[in-house]
Amino acid sequence: MDETIAGTETAQIPKQRGESLQDTAVRYAEERHWDVFPGTWLEAADGVQRCSCGEPSCAVPGAHPARADWATVATGSATVARRLWAKQPVASILLPTGRTFDAIDVPETAGFLALARMKRMELTLGPVTCTPDRRMQFFVLPGAAAKVPDLVRKLGWPLATLDLEVFGEGTYVP
Template identity: 55%
Template sequence: MDDTPAVPRQLSGARLLDTAVSYVQERHWEVLPGTWLEMSAGGAPRCSCASAACPAPGARPTSADWATRATRASGNGSEVRRMWTGRSRSSVLLPTGRTFDVPEVPESAGFHALARIERLEVRLGPVISTPTHRMAFFVLPGACAKVPRLLGALGRPPDALHLTGRGEGDWVAAPPTRMGTGGCTQWAGRPTAAHRWLPDVGEVLSPLACGREAAETRAVR
């Protein structure tokens, strides 16, 4: 029996492009075409970057100078379509540290935090759920520099939440980008008109800390 994992069905290039255009026109986010999944000569799935050790198969920038190639937040649909010309299967990446920062946490803590945020009626920005079981919360830029101090104020060490701060020089894979063979990124909290104004990281960090505690408590029961 062949145990070689199959490449998941590729998303429509038109769907990816249309989504990228909508992020620029409707959300005023910067976008960047990234890599995609393809089949190697041996029939195994691999990233289009061709690296066997690719850390983000099918969902990473295609060049080291990617930060200078992203659209402007004030860009338009024509600019996005030019960027996707000849690379219709490209993933949709969102540079961080410009329009927003993204604290990323394990999904167990993320889902608990979402429930707590809803109960507290805290203003929330868009939230991405990834096939790698992580959740990414959109907050105002500059968050990464604040996180260590804010965690200290909560009595938490820097690594307490298993939090990865994505700010200047980083990116997130936007829905519906496919990451590896695990599936697509999805919106756990969709971008809406209500999310036009993003929260400060301090507004979501306490619920995330409580969510981590709840996840740990549940795990030991």
């Protein structure tokens, strides 16, 4: 069973379950019906972790597509996912947005406040992930990312002043 944050599902880190990255990618495809695709990974060189892409100043080491054609490689097939990670077992798992879900990324503090409010309102929530950089990603229905800017403006907030990012069609989350 996945962990919960305030009664909300959270994506599980493979090592916590004793799963390989391949097992987790296959589980996401098989059980959740999410498309998955392999990303870059971290490599140790001279005691320093570096991204497998080879770029010394990689902005998101180990958390971006390893291939330019990632959108066509992404699969919801457990068999294909198993084959992809068999070729590169340490590849990160990336989830394309805009297909099964979009994602709304907020600072951790705002995320926990939102979760508490949604719980009080007895809203049904989708999965929520916590990232290593103290942010939370709310998985929402596909198409929601396109609606967020208008919703925020209608509430009287200028979108540029909020520390909020949306992921929809053509993007992904690690």
